[in-house]
Amino acid sequence: MISPFSPLRKGLVMCVSGPSGVGKGTVISAVLSRKTAVAHSISITTRSPRPGEQEGVSYYFRSKAEFEQMLAQGDILEHDFYCDHYYGTPRQPLIEKVSQGIDVLMDITVPGSMTVMKNYPEAITLFLLPPSFSELERRLRKRGTECETTVQKRLQKAWEEINMAHHFKYVVVNDHLEQTVDRILAVVEAEHCRYVRQSGIESIVLSK
Numbered sequence: 417m418i419s420p421f422s423p424l425r426k427g428l429v430m431c432v433s434g435p436s437g438v439g440k441g442t443v444i445s446a447v448l449s450r451k452t453a454v455a456h457s458i459s460i461t462t463r464s465p466r467p468g469e470q471e472g473v474s475y476y477f478r479s480k481a482e483f484e485q486m487l488a489q490g491d492i493l494e495h496d497f498y499c500d501h502y503y504g505t506p507r508q509p510l511i512e513k514v515s516q517g518i519d520v521l522m523d524i525t526v527p528g529s530m531t532v533m534k535n536y537p538e539a540i541t542l543f544l545l546p547p548s549f550s551e552l553e554r555r556l557r558k559r560g561t562e563c564e565t566t567v568q569k570r571l572q573k574a575w576e577e578i579n580m581a582h583h584f585k586y587v588v589v590n591d592h593l594e595q596t597v598d599r600i601l602a603v604v605e606a607e608h609c610r611y612v613r614q615s616g617i618e619s620i621v622l623s624k
């Protein structure tokens with residue numbers, strides 16, 4: 417629900433990071449289906465689409481040259497080079513959504529979250545952990561979208577990423593989807609209640 421003081425309410429930016437296979441995409445879709453004033457920042461990538469992925473829905477799929485051009489033009493808010501491909505957040509749509517009071521969830525790598533944290537300290541960072549490393553491996557293999565070399569690369573990367581969890585403000589273990597969604601929404605609501613996000617609210621109350 418949008419606060420009755422909506423003119424004061426700017427959308428939140430929440431960076432969601434976690435190892436490949438932890439279920440970030442599924443969790444973000446489930447959050448979106450539960451809350452309408454939340455959007456997903458659609459990233460740009462130079463990797464090829466997986467079966468079922470759609471242009472402009474899952475990602476904007478671009479060539480390396482196109483990505484580098486956008487980067488040079490300053491159209492990308494943050495980016496990372498992950499497992500041989502570029503991934504980046506388009507700047508303009510994110511800024512527009514936040515100024516319209518829409519909360520934006522970003523599904524980004526750990527270095528991506530670090531960049532956002534540095535340049536945009538109001539952003540919230542949340543790390544999704546798998547219940548165990550063996551369960552992560554099982555989920556990654558079950559997805560069946562990557563070849564063995566890529567799976568190995570992603571597992572190695574996952575190990576490094578999990579060791580970065582302490583840099584994040586919130587950590588949620590993604591064991592049961594609905595519980596994970598409840599926790600993320602609780603964080604979003606609590607963050608909206610922080611005074612810094614509503615400064616001046618008392619004068620509005622006093623003027624009525």
Ligand code: 5GP
Nearest residue numbers: 459460495496498503504505523524525528
């Ligand atoms: P995948 O290839 O599995 O879709 O994504 C690989 C990794 O790239 C995931 O960890 C995902 O969170 C991350 N990623 C997706 N979009 C972006 C982005 O715009 N920026 C950054 N830094 N990472 C991203």
